[in-house]
Amino acid sequence: MHMSRTHAGVQVNTDACFNFEFDGKTLQGCEGDTIASALLANGVVVIGRGFKYHRPRGVWGSWTEEPNAIVQVTLNKRTLPNCLATTTLLETGMQVKSVNAFPSAAFDIKGGLNLLRRWLGAGFYYKTFMWPNWHLFEPMIRKMAGLGAVSEQCFDDYVSDQLHETCDVLVVGAGPAGLVAARTAAEAGESVWLVDDHHTLGATHFYHEFIEGVAARSWIATQLTAIIAAGATVYSSTTAFGIYDHQLVGLMQLQGFAQAPRLIRLRASRIILATGAIDRPLLFRNNDLPGIFSQSAALDYLSNYGVSVGKRVGLASVHNADQVHDVFAKHAIEVVALNPQDEALSAIGRKQIQSVNTSTARESVDALVVCGGLTPTIHLWSHQQGGLRWQKNIHAFVPNREQAPAGLFVVGAAAGIYTLEDALSDAVHVAIGRASTPNLAAVSIPMPSAKTQNRDSQWIDVQHDVTVKDVDVAVQENYASVEHVKRYTTLGMAVDQGKTSNMLGLAALADKQKVSIPEVGITTFRPPFVPVPLVTYGGQHTHLHSKPPKRLVLEPTHRALNAALCEYGGWLRPGWYGDGRMDEHVQQEVLMTREQAGILDASALGKIEVMGPDARNFLNFVYYNRLDNLQPGHIRYGFMLTEGGSVYDDGVVWCMDEHRFLVSCSSSHVAGVEQLLESWRQDGNNPNQIYVHNATSQWATITVTGPKALDIVNALPLPIELNMAEFKHMRFLEATYQNHTLRIARVSFSGEISFELSVPTTQALMLWNDLLRIGKPLQAGPLGLEAMSVMRAEKGYIIVGKDTDGETMPHDLGFTGPRANKTAAFVGDRSLHTKTAQSSSRRQWVGFTVPKDQPMIPVGAHLVNGGDKPKSIGVVTSSYFSPTLQQPIALGLLEAGALRLGEQVSVWHMGQQSRAKVVSPCFYDVSGARLHAG
Amino acid sequence: MRDDRNKWPSPVLNDATRGDATRGEPTSAETETVSGLNITLSRIKLQRQVWVSGTSALQRFKCHSWPSITPGFKQAQAYSVCLRRDRVLLVNGTLMKDGWDAQLDLAITEVSDSYYVFKLVGENSLAVLRRGTEISLTTPSASAMRKLFGYDVVLYRTAEIEFCLHIDRANAESFWAHLVESIDNLA
Known part of the structure; x- marks a missing residue:
């Protein structure tokens, strides 16, 4: 193979070159290279191994459609697994390692599995490892499966920035149609965003030397200048990975290697997809050999990176073959024209292609460039359930404009428009909101089918090692639906998401079932279009921002008292007071409470007010226990059940007056109980007669519990003196404390006499300090949640x-x-x-x-x-x-x-x-x- | 249980740290100014906050929603903010008796101590908010309630580039830290 850099290419600065490593070998790349282009420039052929059979695999594509070139990359002591070599920019000192191969991609000791593949086809795992027990085999299979290894490093600064933006028009894709659409909309006065996932805008256009009579590069530069001048927002390295409800688009903006991408949630009134089309592979024997490239990738490497994929290149293309021939010829690349439509091709070679057999000849080549047609990139369109129709002359599913989701439009090759003039004209119309009926019949592209021989060597999904034979087996096993075949064989799953394998799979299935491709149908595309790191979705919600606990108003006071602060039901609360062994403190606090009194910060308890003429009946309906006869000043314990009858919460209900009740639910269930009350209020009840106010944070509650609780409470500066004979268990009253309302409830979770004292939260410190001061000579002191839990258990309270x-x-x-x-x-x-x-x-x-x-x-x-x-x-x-x-x-x-x-x-x-x-x-x-x- | 007293830093916002808990000026820890961005975030104190719910609440109290500018904020006058179709938040209003008002058919609950209130001022303040929620001055909302950085807040404008944020007191500490970090990220 004679891959090499023949010239600078548009994107590469050959004056700024540096070293990097691949599988331990030092190589040289240049500024602007992707890892893949640099490897190809260095003549590296085998970059990875097949997932299942460990067959050698090389680069096929040049961007996100690449199924093979997945690598592990280390830079500045940071390692990331499963980087796509075709989209990752090369940096100085990168250590690149192949995945799923040992010790290297070029020599992999598991490569012998390829010899067993006739027995390891689709369904092998499902059938073989069921007896005697899947778990017997599971560890071994899990060890063998997977690609890169997750590093044990933790990047504390790997945190995604997140933005929410809006615009009138979002154009996805900066090819010719996208550029025209963006410029037209921006110059019409609309706020426009233009995004493209490539590092350089307009870099995907390499088929035409001239556009509208101007050199293609100049034309692109002119469009971009005009778009920016019209006030549009333009972003490269930004992938629209999904479209969600109400025209919400997820944009992932790359920030550099090992830096968390930025997530932009963009709401656009109109979304114009100019996402282009992806080259389809061809089905022939050994079509997965390293050295076989997609046509657009070969042109991309040549045009943008100055890398020629070979010196004598086979060209098996059903679309634009003449143009490609001319481009190769200009770069002194010898082209061997092949006929994929009528010939049964066969690639020959072990770790790389060496020749191509046709029915009549054997052609020596050092690379093979193929194009089995184009598949419009309709993933984003399908995320919104946009309708599709089969366009017979180009053998592709294209967006059906009559079944377009609201606000979603598609132009250019993504719409199946393969002539430049038609695409540009249509893009202008779409951008200004005019109806357009482009001529999709202008181009005819045949679709070569799978050959009848060697079906286990014709690879449909090279990422998952799925062959035509696997589809045959699925059909034999009576998997009729394309969705079932997809799952049985794994074709089109994971990173590939059908980008290269989908149409081949449909064609093979149609062929086997003796039906047409539209009769087979198409699998469902779902977000994300490309892998998105999970931290991207989380944004700042990490470390201390991940599920932070609620905080008590008295937390500084508890800290001053040397409290151990623990998370209980989403609140940070004192578990016990003091350093050292927890159990000793807990036992001491229990005994203190049983013998004297304990003082507990119970502010986290729910305080949800239910008011209105129907409040009583409503609570009687929501609670398991009877509440219709609860009298003012009284409290009742009760359960709240789910519709399934299981206990959802327990707590006490206070009757404040005839039309006002207080639900004191568990601390951890406050939000849930509020939601449940709101839900039932609006379902089967008259919502205008019942109102729910969650006043939990308005009131701080301090519980005094133990034999000396009464003495402590009565020592507070209150206008009343509590009398146990009158103030019985499960009663409450309101008093005044330091000119503020004080609620006193006699309820107990410890089994001792207890009073829950509630004041407006800003008065909590004063009350707490008073209670501790009064309690101290009585040997009473602060009580933590752990001791309270012990006392609850002793008493048999759940x-x-x-x-x-x-x-x-x-x-x-x-x-x-x-x-x-x-x-x-x-x-x-x-x-x-x-x-x-x-x-x-x-x-x-x-x-x-x-x-x-x-x-x-x-x-x-x-x-x-x-x-x-x-x-x-x-x-x-x-x-x-x-x-x-x-x-x-x-x-x-x-x-x-x-x-x-x-x-x-x-x-x-x-x-x-x-x-x-x-x-x-x-x-x-x-x-x-x-x-x-x- | 695990003792997490050292995991979570001591609160910077807390009435209880000031003894008698008077509603005075914010401490220096309760003000964050990033002059380079021309943003100031500070805690403010309001005289009174009351929830009023009922079918007539919105009509009875001329309430404001997004993005209208709430009058009277600077003068500490009374104003109201729409929370939902049957609930308003009265700010700096007269004292009202908690409970069900059978004559007006209104449910009333004082929540002055429920909320912490922050003021975000500066020409880049909307950019800070956009990091936490989908918000635009050109997209109106009938309710001032928002999910901001995942927290339930009441958010409204008090001047052209001045925003008021009410957050449940129990979540205020983490919300404040989140806001400060977002401002730092913007810088």
């Missing part, structure tokens, strides 16, 4: 989401009354009466104990039945060492648990088995004497 799962219903937790007695409709009611809901083997909530000298039961441990093959009959949801009881306790869900009280069950965890006794979930103050004291 934490929804921890002690329940998506199947837990209220009667599984021992709350059966409403299901049996509530007459009014409520959310989830119907689901509570199904056969499944009433099954006697449902998992029910129970407690577990182990002897005092045994370790705690691990959370997540399974409760299993006996026998050699233990089966899970439940799971441990909470487990603590109870400092109050001085023994481990646990809670969990167990099949028919309520009937097993007193039984011993087996606990299985990480291969270890132990025993536990099933008990009632309430371990502490079973009679409620402490809770109701007073």
Whole structure:
């Protein structure tokens, strides 16, 4: 093979050359080169290996359609896997490595797999690795599969910038039609964006020496100058990778190697696609050999990079062959004309093409340039479900303008218009919004079909090693739909997205099924058009900006008290106070609360106001428990269910007055409960009679809990003195504290007398400091969430989401009354009466104990039945060492648990088995004497 | 649980750090100025904020939406902002009793302590906002509620190149950091 740089090329600066490496060899490239052009200029033929059979593969294309040249690149100690060599600009010192090959692409020890390929066709994996167990083979297959290796490096600065922009007209593609459309629209006074994914605008045009009588390069420069002068925004290196609802276009703007691309979300009133067309490969024996190029790629390398793909080049083209012949001749490239339509070609060579066999001759060549027609780049059009129709004379699906999505237009080769004059004229009309009916019949391009012989050597998808035979097998296996064949064979999937393989696959399928290609149909194109790094979508939402927790108003105070701050349900809250061992602090805080009092920042608790004439009935409908008889000043505990009957949230509801209620839901469920209330308010209820205000952040709540809670609260400067005989459990009142409203609720999550004190958030510090000051001489102090969780478990109070799962219903937790007695409709009611809901083997909530000298039961441990093959009959949801009881306790869900009280069950965890006794979930103050004291 | 006290930096915005929690001027940490970009982001204090919901709320209170300029902001006068078709945010208005007003058919809740309020001023401030949301002075919106950088905010104009942002207090710290970083990125 005699690939070499014969001249500078339009894009390459041969005065600025530098070294780079490929598979350990030092090579030289120049400024403006892509990795692929530099490799070709250095005569590198084999750049990668086939995904499945490890056949040697070379460069086929020159841009995003390239299926083979995927490489791993390291620069400045940063390594990126799976870079497309044809689109990645070469930089000084780049270390380029082939992927899916060891030790190198030129010599790959797995290349022997190619000898076995007759047995490894489509469906081989699905059929072979099912017995005895897929997981037996999975590690090995996973190790063999894949291309580049993900680096263990973490680039902290790999963060995408994101922009939101709008414009009147977006033109995608800066070929001749795109340039004309952009200029016309911009000069008509519209705000225009012109984007192209190439590094240099207008670089894709190399077929015509003159455009409109002017040298092509000058014509392009003139158009660009006029477009910018008319005020348009013009971006190169910017790929429109997807079109979404309401004309939203995703633009990925490259920022350089190992720099996160910028994401521009552009909303355009009109989108004009001038995305061109992609050369189709030809089907013939060994059409995947290195040294076989697409026609446009060969011209691109010659024109833009000064690289000739060979000295004696075979030309098998059904479109523009004469023009290509002339261009090659001008560069002293000897051309061997081949007839792909009528001849059964066969490429000969091992690691690169050496000759081409026809039916009559064997032609020695050092490269083969092919074109089996053009496939309009209709991906973006299809993202919006734009209609397609089969254009018989060019054998291609083209956009059907009569089925155009709103605001979407297509011009040039992407529309199937292959003559320059027609394309330019049509682009002008489209740009100014005039109807245009271009003549698509001006050009005829035949479509050579697959040959009957050697069908396992005619490659349809060179990226996934899919042959014509694989399609044959899929049809034999009765896969009739093109979508099914695609998935069975993997043709057109992953990076390729059908760019080169789609039409060949359709043609092979049509041929096998003895139908026409339009009868076969086409697969669905979905975004993104090219691979987009996931960080591009995330933008700044990374590191500390990724799901940041909500912050308490008292956080600085908790920090000053040496609190350990942990994430609980999306909030950063004090877990415990002090350094060192967590369990020691937690136990101390539990004992302090049980004996004296604890002071807890409970500000994260939900405070959602529900108001209006229908508020009472509405809440009665939304809650499992009865709320229609809740009196002002009273509080009631209740469950909120999903429509499936499972417990979604628990909390308390306050009746402020006849038309005003306060839903105090779990901290982690505030947003969800608000959404649920809003949703039901507008569905089946009169939304004008019910209003939902989430005032969670307006109020800070501090809980004082323990035997001395009353003393502490009564020592506050309040105009009232609480009397337990009158102020019973589950009541609330409003008072004034330092000229601000103070809400006092007697509710408890610890099992002790508790008061939740709520003030406007800006007054929280004053109240907190007062409570700590008053509590200190009484040996009361700050209480963290961990100790509160222990006390909840001791008392047998559930934490929804921890002690329940998506199947837990209220009667599984021992709350059966409403299901049996509530007459009014409520959310989830119907689901509570199904056969499944009433099954006697449902998992029910129970407690577990182990002897005092045994370790705690691990959370997540399974409760299993006996026998050699233990089966899970439940799971441990909470487990603590109870400092109050001085023994481990646990809670969990167990099949028919309520009937097993007193039984011993087996606990299985990480291969270890132990025993536990099933008990009632309430371990502490079973009679409620402490809770109701007073 | 994991102790994340060192993962998350101490808040720079917090009423509770100032003892009696009076609504005074923002601290130096609560003002971010990038003179090169001619952008100033600062925390401001408003006298009162109240949600009012009801079918007549929008008619009763002449409320502003995007991109109209809210009058009275500089003079700390009362004004209202449309949140949705049945809800307005009253700013600096008179004291109203929380709850259901049966005579006016309105639900009323004071939210003065719910929101932190930021002011973004400068000729490049719209460019900062465009990094976080799809926004244009030529595209009107009946509601001032937006998703900005993924956060729910109330956003409206108070002058030609001056914007007011209300954010739930619990999210204000991270939102502030996000805004500051976006301004830095713009620079």
